[in-house]
Amino acid sequence: MSLPPDVDRPVETVERAIDIIDYLKENGPATIAEVTAHLGCAKSTTHRHLKTLEASSFLIEENDEYRLGIRFLDYGVIARDRHTFYREVKSKVDTLADETDEKIWCAVEEHGRSVHIYGAQGKRSVRTYARLGHQNYLHQHAAGKAILAYLPDERIDEIVETYGLPARTQHTITTADELWDEIEAIRERGYALNIEESVEGLHAIGAPIKDENGTALGAISISGPANRLDGSFLREELPTLLLGTVNEITINLAHA
C-alpha cells in the first residue's frame, strides 16, 4: 500500500506528460524535436503536450527549448511543510550542524525509498551526490537504514522485493541476509552506521524518528570524511549526540 501501485489501466496521456517532465529533469532543457525523438510519437502531439504543461508554468520555454519551471519548488516546499515533523526537525538539524560542523540530513520515507527533505551544513561539511529532494534506496545510506530497521518486517520484505538491493560502492549491502543482520544490529544499537556504503571515503550515522507505535517516520544523519568520523567519535560521541536530538524530537512530536 505504501509502494508505488501497479495501475491496471493507467491514464496513458498523463503518463506521457510525466514522461516528458522526467526527460527534461534527467537531460536538461530540450527542443520539441528532441522530446519527440524520446517519446517516439508525432511532433504535433509533443507540441500540444508541451504547450499544455507550459500553460500551467510547469514548463518554461526559452529560445525554443523547454525546461522545468521553478514552480515545482512551490509544490515541493508545500509538500515538505505539511510533513508533521518538518518544522520540529529543521531547527534541531541546524543545531546539530553547528555543534558537529558536519553535514546533517533529514530524510523521510515515501513509497519505500528515502527523500532528503532538509539538509544543513556545518563549517567543515563535505559535498556529496546527496541533494535536497533526492530519492535514495533505503539500504544504501545511514538515514535510510535507520528508517528501514524501524519498519514492520513485512514492509521490509516488500521493499527489498520491489527494488532489490543495488550496490553503490563495494561496501553496499547487496544480499537480504546481510541486510537482516544489519537490521538486527541497528535495532540493538538504536542507530545505523554507513561505512563507505554510499560514497567511498564517507562515513555516516543515522537514527530514526519514530511515531507512537515505534514505526519510523524519518531519520536524521550526520556524515563526514572517513578519517574524521571514526573510532570513538563515530561510535560513542556522535551516537550520544544524535540519539539525544532524535529523542527530543520524538517527545515533542508525541505532544504535538
Added chain:
Amino acid sequence: MSLPPDVDRPVETVERAIDIIDYLKENGPATIAEVTAHLGCAKSTTHRHLKTLEASSFLIEENDEYRLGIRFLDYGVIARDRHTFYREVKSKVDTLADETDEKIWCAVEEHGRSVHIYGAQGKRSVRTYARLGHQNYLHQHAAGKAILAYLPDERIDEIVETYGLPARTQHTITTADELWDEIEAIRERGYALNIEESVEGLHAIGAPIKDENGTALGAISISGPANRLDGSFLREELPTLLLGTVNEITINLAHA
C-alpha cells in the same frame, strides 16, 4: 513568448491531472470523493488519475487520502540548480543575511511573475507570507519591481495587461501611471523600494541582477520591519551594500 501561452487545443486529460495536483496543493490531503466533487467527473475517472499520478510518486496515498509527494522537491531543486546564477547568488545572499541580520530573498522572473528561489534569514529577520518557491506579482514587492524596471518596455506592458495590478495592501501600486513613475524612479536610483506595499509594517529594498544586455534575470531583496528599515539606513546604507553585492554577482556572471 515569456508569458503562459493560450493553448488552442490543450490536452484536456493532462489539464485534469494538473487540476488535481493544484487542488491538493491548495487544500491539502483529500479523499477520492473530495477530489471528484471538485472535478465534477465520475469517481472512477478520478480514481484512475490518482493512481496514475501515484505510480510516479507525484502523489502519495495515506489513510485513503492523497497528498503531494516530496518528489516535487526533486524537480524544483533541479530546476533551481540549473539557473545560471543560483550558485553565484546563494553565497552572496548568505553573506548579506549575516551582515544585515535581516531577511534576504533572491527572486527570478518566470512567465511575468516572480518566484523566490532562495532565501536566507539573519538573526532578527521577520517571517512573512513569503516562502521558497512562492509566486508573486512583480509589482507588489521590492525584488519584483527591481526586475520589472529592467525588462523591455513592451514586456512590462504585456505583463500588466495579462495580470493587471492587484492590490495587496493599501500602498500597493494599482495603476499603470503610478507604475511607470515608479519604474522611472527605480531606473534612476538603480534599486527599488517597497514601502508597506506587500505587507503592512514591512519595508524592503531590491536590486536587479542583469545580463550583458541590461535585462533583469532576477533580483535580490532585503526586508525588515518598517521602524528598523527606515531613514538613511534604508535609503543610503542598505542600497550601498545591496548594489555592491549585486554588482559583484553581475561581474562574476559576465565572466562565467
Added chain:
DNA sequence: ACAGCTTGTTCGAATAGCTTGAACAGGCTT
C-alpha cells in the same frame, strides 16, 4: 446481528478527444 451507509475498486460500452501525418509559415544556412 444485521441493515444501511460509507469508502475504494473494477469493468464494459460509447463517444469524446488524442494522435497522426501532412501541410503551412518562418528563419537559417548553403
Added chain:
DNA sequence: AAGCCTGTTCAAGCTATTCGAACAAGCTGT
C-alpha cells in the same frame, strides 16, 4: 534563391478516456 531546418496548425480516424453501474469491504447505528 533554393533547400532545410525550426515551430505550428488542421482535419480525419481510431484509440483510449470517460462514464455509470456493479462489486467488495469497512463502519455506524439501530
